[in-house]
Amino acid sequence: MTTFTRDTHIFRDEDMLRDDYQPESITARESELDTYKTALQPVINGAQPRNIFLYGKTGVGKTAVSRYLLKQLQEDSVKYDDVSLSVFWLNCTNLSSSYQVAVNLVNTLRLADDQISTTGYPQQRVFDLLYEELNSIGGTVLIILDEIDHIGNDDEILYEIPRARSNGYLTETKPGVIGISNDFSFRDNLSPKVKDTLCEEEIHFSPYNAPELEAILDRRAEGALYDDATESGVLALCAAIAAQDTGSARQALDLLYQAGEVARAAAHDRITQNDVHEARNKLERSQIEHGMRELTRHGHLSLVAVLQLALESKEPFRVRDIYPQYRTIAERSDIDPLVRRRMHDHLADLAMLGILDRHSRNEGRSGGQYYEYQFSVDLEIVVNVVSDFEGLTLPRRVAKLIHSVE
Ligand code: ADP
């Protein structure tokens, strides 16, 4: 008997729906590509490269477009003997300072058996090592710093590298920096000297609309799915949902992938619109679960307090009901409770994340206003997440319920 047989429906090549898949062509970004291409033109001319800053929300094609265009640039630059182009990518997701970026750049440029330690050097020494490496490469060096917003205010490096040539540190190499950011406030908060150098060329990527997302999905589905793998309207539905929510191609692709998995699990021969709705619910649920897990300690305490109340009596609840619960749980867990108003901020956060519903009410004749809270997700989801919290002494009812589920 065979346990596994290869799919003959739905997915032809599911890897093409994964986030790290690099599409061979770019859809629906003509004007951004044009601007980007113009900004890179000096490289082909053998001139000093411009520094470029790309920004826009997550999933709108910043990384994909950059990879696509830089690959073209590398291929085309080979045709010119007097252009020697090297391109280095660094994802800055886990880096929180210019120092860390500089160390990681040195290590990106160096061989694997010649890496430097990530701590312990004075900042200037790391910059010197970086210039040494850059000088030894020669020609034009483009450095792409993706997700650069993670370095926050510590943005010195975005000034240092572009200026290294005019400051006399780089004699052999013409450096260019391409910074990519998901966070708009990062751009606004860049120090003025960085803004002047890095943002020489700025390219803004706006969210996609539904027809653009559908075109992207259509192109991707050609390779990823079998020809008749979707009921009519499925791609348009994924596109419409993502356009309404975030305008992110990542969200649209995730939705299609998840819908395909729902269809596969249900042994459908093709993806139906219902599968898309189910996939959307699943994704939303896992997003909310993720949101709950990522809360701070006091966010967790507030969540458990409301959960305990919801298990005891009928929702909704006022802050004056929730706060004493919160205090009790905090004290039993050996955590200093926040004052009531600060705890209320956490309830507002829970509402913003879509975990709680919040309504304002008027207090009879006195005219005072207050808020009422209730869960906007199944308690079962909340219980499931809360059962993983560590370091909290859970109230009895919550603990008992978790026990009975496990
Ligand atoms: P960002 O870097 O802005 O967060 P990405 O470039 O990673 O977004 O895009 C997210 C996903 O959507 C990737 O799988 C990418 O291949 C795809 N994608 C985004 N824009 C396009 C586009 N214009 N054409 C084709 N695929 C795209």
Ligand code: MG
């Ligand atoms: Mg990206």
